[in-house]
Amino acid sequence: MVSHVAIIGAGVSGLTAGYALRKIGIKVDLYEKSKSVIEFGAGITLSKNATSLLEELGLMNVIAEKGYRPMGSYIRDFKNAKIVSSMEFDENFITIDRRVLVEQLSNKFLEMEGNIYFGRDIQSLNSSTGQVKISDHSYKTYDLILVCDGIKSSFRKKYFDTSEPVFTNYVAWRGMVETKNLPAHNGNEKVNVYYGPGSHCVHYPTGHKNLINFVAIEYNDKWLEESWRIEGEREELKKSFKGWNPKLLSMLMSSKELYKWGIFDRPMPKTLYKGKCVLLGDAAHPMVxxxxxxxxxxxxxxxxxxxxxxxxxxxxxxxxxxxxxxxxRANWIQKRSKIQGRFNHISNPFMVALRNSITKLMMKRSVNKIHSYNLIYELSRVNNT
Ligand SMILES: Cc1cc2nc3c(=O)[nH]c(=O)nc-3n(C[C@H](O)[C@H](O)[C@H](O)COP(=O)(O)OP(=O)(O)OC[C@H]3O[C@@H](n4cnc5c(N)ncnc54)[C@H](O)[C@@H]3O)c2cc1C
Incomplete structure (x- = not known):
């Protein structure tokens, strides 16, 4: 029986797992190498497949209260912002500031008497015995080790496979702006997605301090930086999105801070566990x-x-x-996410018209297929076989 668990990494996967395991009485020590919660100030969308589980765990109230319910989305043309397609969301679709989400998860974990050790790096582990070596030179042994150290997971490389994260040729520009800077398009308070040639852009409210999150993604085969995230130059963004809707561009330009983010990918390992060690989140299945x-x-x-x-x-x-x-599940979503990137960025006018018709006809069904995944049902099926 598992009674004491170590978790490596205090991101969404580590904190949610820590809280969930505390709920069933398992003792949890969570190690985070940073000195505090390090989430980047940007937004994150959470769909029903995840929020229904947060509800089961008793976390949904606090997260929904701090986030926003956009109740729908619009797909628009990059130039004239004309609506290509729309879809409604129910109250289970939440947008939230990432830092707020991680803070809430961390507070809830602490309320359940979970232990978080900030500034403690796990340096090595033994997957057979469950022993970890901590940066303060101490050793501890656990029944199970949850590896939640993100896409760059060094433990995955050491113990699971030799794959490295690979640059996908996508660069994401991320920023936060105030509501008053939203383009004055009807429906601007929902999730808005603009499809353009070789690029696309998404914006939505986060529910935090009247802030709107945006991500503008371009295809760019040059990522020469050592770091995955650097401050971006306004002029460069302007050049990359030349010809885009002026109101949208002016919103992007109004962001006080602008970050450029290289999007990396890493295939899934064959198995997600080894001995007493198991992978979760981006360490297991990063995706575009x-x-x-x-x-x-x-x-x-x-x-x-x-x-x-x-x-x-x-x-x-x-x-x-x-x-x-x-x-x-993750293999399928990983593949679908890659296809979606190519779909969003089509530039040939004939293919654009075809893509837009397909979006109009199929978007709802295709999105529903992803969001309506019911993990609790899947688990009950396994239990009954
Ligand atoms: C542009 C962009 C937009 C996105 N939008 C969405 C979205 O709208 N909806 C959505 O669901 N997902 C979205 N994602 C994906 C989502 O952000 C990630 O899948 C998620 O944050 C992964 O969480 P994680 O906990 O697995 O990893 P991470 O958040 O990377 O956390 C890993 C943690 O482990 C720590 N760590 C690493 N090594 C050690 C060690 N040796 N010892 C101790 N600690 C260690 C790190 O410091 C870090 O805190 C987006 C991603 C990007 C890039």
């Missing part, structure tokens, strides 16, 4: 962000593992079931 599902899948991972560990007498069998449920 075009379906807004990376964080949602991290929440699914956390709930799935908690559910399987609850009353489990056979750790290996629980991890094997985790592997099979999460592998098929």
């Amino acid at each position: 962000p075009f379906l807004g599902q990376g964080g949602c899948l991290a929440i699914e991972d956390a709930y799935c593992l908690m559910s399987l560990l609850k009353d489990s007498e056979d750790l290996l069998a629980s991890l094997e079931t985790y592997n099979s449920i999460r592998n098929s």
Whole structure:
């Protein structure tokens, strides 16, 4: 039986898993190498596949209260902002400031008497014994180690496979602006997505201090920086999005801080566990962000593992079931996210017209297929076989 767990990394996956495991009485030590919560001030969207689990965990109230319910989305043309397609969301779709989300998860984890050790780097681990070496030179042994150290996961490279994150040729420009700077288009308070040739842009309110989050993504085969995130120059952004809707461009320009983010990818390893060590979130299945599902899948991972560990007498069998449920789901979303990127960036006018017709006809069905995934049902099916 699992009674004491170590978690490496205090991002969405580590904190949600920590809280969920505390709920079922497992003792949790969470190690975060940064000195505090390090989320970048930007937005994140959470769809029903994740928020229904937050509801089950008793986290939805506090998160919804701090976030925003956009109740729908518009797909628009990059130039004239004309609506190509629209769709309604119900109250289960939340947008929120990432820092606020992580802070809330962290508060809830602490309320459940979870232990967080900031500024403690896990330096190595032993997947057979469950022992970790901590940066203060101490050693501790656990029944299970949750590896939640993100896309750059060094533990994955050491213990699971040798793959490295690879630049995808996508660069994301991210910023936050005030509501008053929103383009004066009807429906600007919802999730707005603009499709353009070789690029696209998304903006939505975060519910925090009247701030709007935007992400403008361009195809760019040059990422020469050592860092994955650097401050971006307004003039460069202007050049990259030349010819775009002037009202939208003026909103992008009004951001006080502008960051350029290289989007990286890493294939999934064959198995998500090894001995007493299991991968969650971006460490397990990073994905390009075009379906807004990376964080949602991290929440699914956390709930799935908690559910399987609850009353489990056979750790290996629980991890094997985790592997099979999460592998098929994440593999599919990873592939779909890549396709969505190509779809958003079509430039040939004939293909653009075709893409827009497909969007109008199929968007709702296609998005619903992703958002209506019911992990609790999947788990009950496994339990009954
Ligand atoms: C532009 C963009 C937009 C996105 N939009 C969305 C969206 O709208 N919706 C959505 O669901 N997802 C979205 N995502 C994806 C989402 O942000 C990620 O999938 C999610 O944040 C991953 O969380 P994580 O906890 O797995 O990893 P991370 O958030 O990367 O956390 C890993 C943590 O581990 C710590 N760490 C690393 N090594 C060690 C160590 N040795 N010891 C201790 N600590 C360590 C790090 O400091 C870090 O805090 C987006 C991503 C991008 C790039």
